[in-house]
Amino acid sequence: xxxxxxxxxxxxxxxxxxxxxxxxxxxxxxxxxxxxxxxxxxxxxxxxxxxxxxxxxxxxxxxxxxxxxxxxxxxxxxxxxxxxxxxxxxxxxxxxxxxxxxxxxxxxxxxxxxxxxxxxxxxxxxxxxxxxxxxxxxxxxxxxxxxxxxxxxxxxxxxxxxxxxxxxxxxxxxxxxxxxxxxxxxxxxxxxxxxxxxxxxxxxxxxxxxxxxxxxxxxxxxxxxxxxxxxxxxxxxxxxxxxxxxxxxxxxxxxxxxxxxxxxx
Numbered sequence: 146x147x148x149x150x151x152x153x154x155x156x157x158x159x160x161x162x163x164x165x166x167x168x169x170x171x172x173x174x175x176x177x178x179x180x181x182x183x184x185x186x187x188x189x190x191x192x193x194x195x196x197x198x199x200x201x202x203x204x205x206x207x208x209x210x211x212x213x214x215x216x217x218x219x220x221x222x223x224x225x226x227x228x229x230x231x232x233x234x235x236x237x238x239x240x241x242x243x244x245x246x247x248x249x250x251x252x253x254x255x256x257x258x259x260x261x262x263x264x265x266x267x268x269x270x271x272x273x274x275x276x277x278x279x280x281x282x283x284x285x286x287x288x289x290x291x292x293x294x295x296x297x298x299x300x301x302x303x304x305x306x307x308x309x310x311x312x313x314x315x316x317x318x319x320x321x322x323x324x325x326x327x328x329x330x331x332x333x334x335x336x337x338x339x340x341x342x343x344x345x346x347x348x349x350x351x352x353x354x355x356x357x358x359x360x361x362x363x364x365x366x367x368x369x370x371x372x373x374x375x376x377x378x379x380x381x382x383x384x385x386x387x388x389x390x391x392x393x394x395x396x397x398x399x400x401x402x403x404x405x406x407x408x409x410x
Contacts, residue, residue, distance in 0.1 A: 169225035195397030211307035212290025279342035330364030332371030
């Protein structure tokens with residue numbers, strides 16, 4: 146299995162013959178609206194796509210969406226919608242998101258159920274895990290989505306947590322599935338008011354302590370409301386003694402995984 150970090154939560158997961166594009170945000174730097182009123186109303190994304198992104202995208206066979214409604218352009222923006230539509234890429238999603246994506250002209254292939262039990266997925270199976278995209282009043286306004294535990298023959302079990310804070314449901318999924326690789330947001334995103342709406346440093350460290358597998362941290366240094374830096378996150382993991390299982394890829398970096406083996410290039 147290979148995971149290439151493109152930007153923010155956008156990754157390409159290579160599993161056998163499949164190249165799965167997850168939560169694509171493909172807009173140029175600065176083309177999307179601000180997400181905070183402070184800080185000079187900085188537009189998003191704050192960085193461009195990495196060199197070689199166009200060539201990597203042309204290898205994509207499928208797309209997987211964790212959530213996309215209520216204005217979550219950082220997981221499916223207009224540029225990505227147009228790109229997927231022009232290439233007729235199969236878009237896998239929950240039944241909840243299916244009609245929303247069909248109305249945008251996409252080739253939607255929804256999962257058969259949204260009840261958090263294993264179901265067929267390509268050559269293997271997938272289990273959805275509920276996300277909690279913030280608490281309190283802010284949480285009520287958010288689209289919460291799902292994470293995906295993907296099990297494919299001959300490949301490490303992969304848990305894509307989606308945009309979530311650390312919850313009992315996430316911890317239960319880690320305990321139940323024992324994923325060898327977990328991809329989790331760690332940017333500590335927050336708006337001008339309210340608490341974090343995805344994991345930050347503290348939650349990511351707790352997640353590392355709750356799993357025996359490798360943890361790939363992303364959703365970093367790409368959006369104006371995500372203050373956590375790669376350096377800050379890794380330094381905290383070193384201090385807590387869990388850095389040997391933490392991977393914080395740069396945009397454009399590819400990680401290769403086999404059972405109990407991690408390689409970087």
